[in-house]
Amino acid sequence: MSRTPELDVPVQIVLNRDAGAPTLADQIAAQLRASICGGALRTGDRLPAIRLLAARLAVARATVDAAYGQLIAEGYLDAKPGAGTRVAGRLPEDALLLRSRGEGSQRPPEPRAARGLTERAQQVAAVASVLLPQQPVPLAVVCPSDELAPGKAWTRIAARLARTPWRHGGYAPPHGFMPLREAVADYARRFRGVVCEPEQVVITAGTQQGIALCAQLLFERGDPVWIEDPCYSLLAASVAFNGVRAIPVPVDGEGLDVAAGVAIAPDARGAFVSPSHQYPLGMAMPMARRLALLDWAREADRWIIEDDYDSELRYEGRPFPSLQGLDAGGEAVIYLGTFSKMLFPGLRLGYAIVPRALVEAFAGARLLADRHSSESQQAVLAEYMREGHYETHIRRIRTVFQKRREVLLEECEAQLSAFGAVIPGDQGMHLVFRFAADLPDVEITRRVRSAGVEVRPLSPFYRQAAPLKGFMLGFGGFAPESIRAAVGAIRRELDAAVKPSAKSRSG
Ligand SMILES: Cc1ncc(COP(=O)(O)O)c(C=O)c1O
Structure with missing residues (x-):
């Protein structure tokens, strides 16, 4: 059904009916003129029919007729039989002049940048050009392709669920889709030695979101927290943006140097680490160093955030089990996993496995950030994992x-x-x-x-x-x-x- 063109015109007319106010026709004309000069009404835009506008404004038709007549005489409007009244193709010079100066009552707002961005906005604007996506050419690190795609099983499940998209179309729990949380808990237990129950899994929009949630929830503003040097650039940026004081700690041949961290920032409240495959250098943290890191965390209720982004891919021998699994119920470690590397980053699904006491805080923060991840995508992934395809794919x-x-x-x-x-x-x-x-x-x-x-x-x-x-x-x-x-x-x-x-x- 076509929409009534008259109603599309964005004219807001407010009339002052007090004694002594200009005539209603003059007020209508003035406000339409200002809309044309300000750019809210553009060449060719059709104005409401006289009868409609008169009814909408509760004035006599003759009043609107007089206002239109005035603007036609000034060259702002054209009226053609059968085509209604439209903004003129060639506006009078003073209208164009006012428009170019941004004058008129509906002048475009001054650009925000001219008013000065906040320090936070400037800080985060600079991040937008950090670590731009790579082109899909050799030797990009992640390069989804038909050959490495999750396969026919994925398309079959996705096609089946797409037949009834509304089944997963409502608002969903911020913790994630329970069957996916179950599948993730099962996978993380068996493949990564993570000690957890499905209730501890919070589905995220990828590790990037997991990092942000940890920075927001585990620390007070300004708390010192270790990060590896070098580290994933978007981790450093996110931690700083979310109010944590990131303290770079050097990485040696065994990953984050715990003794150096203690010397540099003994008062740190936690550490972001990639122990199974240090990013970007690639070494795995040996057992003695892992235990030292855990001892450090436990001795003063510190948090360790374990970024376990691609350790499924170990080529000689079995992958190192997670640091979280070594913690033996100590609840010092938040484990962050992602589907970006094994499946594809555009899926934007990952998970945080957190101590029970933190589950609701993570879910609440997720709710406030963006409510939840698409449940349809979670449902496809849950089924894909449940049927065993994820492990075959890996x-x-x-x-x-x-x-x-x-x-x-x-x-x-x-x-x-x-x-x-x-x-x-x-x-x-x-x-x-x-x-x-x-x-x-x-x-x-x-x-x-x-x-x-x-x-x-x-x-x-x-x-x-x-x-x-x-x-x-x-x-x-x-x-x-x-x-x-x-x-x-x-x-x-x-x-x-x-x-x-x-x-x-x-x-
Ligand atoms: C070390 C590391 N951590 C985290 C991420 C973020 O992953 P996600 O796509 O799950 O947000 C990446 C992505 O490349 C990464 O390399």
């Missing part, structure tokens, strides 16, 4: 990734060994190639990207002066030939980067 991609990782390792060795070496590790979806010399990794990344290859420079992940320069190289999404060609392109850019300095040394 096994499948692990086999594919393992071969590709070997290719990347061989190519780095064959083509890049003059420039540095891969940091040892046996997990995940990326390798870190560290430069032997102090080369400008950000600058070289720019050139590598213009050659059609995605890498991430290492130095921006450091909070303090970067002791290492290099690249993160993803391998999961690409066939061996593409990996080979991409490493070749990187070699050419590294060659070009070192040549001028070689020349200047010899000259």
